[in-house]
Amino acid sequence: MHEVKITRPSKLLFPADGITKGGLIQYYEQVAERILPFLEGRPLVVERFPDGIGRPGFIQKAAGPYYPQWIDKVTVPKAGGSIQHVVCDDADTLTYLANQACVTLHTWMSRVENLKCPDQMVLDFDPSRQDDIASVTGGALAARDILENLGLPVFVRSTGSRGVHVVVPIDGKHDFDFVRGFARRVAEIIVDRDSSLYTLEQHKSMRRGRVFIDVNRNGYAQSAVANYSVRPKSGAPVAVPLEWSCRRVVFGRTP
DSSP states (O other): OOOOOOOOTTOEEEGGGTEEHHHHHHHHHHTHHHHHHHHTTSBEEEEEOTTOTTSOOEEEOSOOTTSOTTSOEEEEEETTEEEEEEBOOSHHHHHHHHHTTEEEEEEESSOGGGTTSOSEEEEEEEOSSTTOHHHHHHHHHHHHHHHHHTTOOOEEEEOSSSSEEEEEEOOSOSOHHHHHHHHHHHHHHHHHHOTTTEEOOSSGGGTTTOEEEEOGGGSTTOEEEOTTOBOSSTTOOBOEEEOTTOOOOBTTBOO
8 A cells, every 4th residue: 555645636537527636536546446447558558638618628648757756657668768658557556647637547558567569459539510519429339249249248438429439349469550451441331331421531620420430549659548437527427337238328427
């Protein structure tokens, strides 16, 4: 056990909802048992909002030099050098990060023991229209059918934002380029079946109201929101795993 000093717990992080930093800390402490299995062993990227979500926040990849020595970290290579990421392996680290106003936690697709080979694959179904629930869920179900026919386990989560992630645990024997290429091929099959609803176009102006199937999270040093992470939006929605039988998804929350 490590002592974590809580500072300014009454600081409003979600002003419209009256949610304070203390409330964020309390939430992450309450869900620690659930969220930690999805964080353990993975380089972490966090979204911080020291002045609340009404003010600009920032993405932090590198562990701060002031972070306690007891927090696990991993040094990973990048273009021109290296960077040291936090690895959140215990509840005390989770509390420390929440006290730093880390609202959202994103993880790499790989683990520290094999950084260059992911052990999960993600397809991100991102709608152009906020209310296009049918196309998002239809695309996710199509991906499930393709992947299950290949004998792969497939899970789904609401991102707590606009869309859903289809998540596939894999064996960690292939590098990022291979996994991203495979994910793109699955996405291409869905687009080929109905290009009026789905697209791989990167530029929003070219999507023309269609759901973007984003496979780029499967690249080296990319990340995806972790299960049970809070999102910096009104109402403090949370990314949560869903049952495949849950056909009705409300963006930003679950029914």
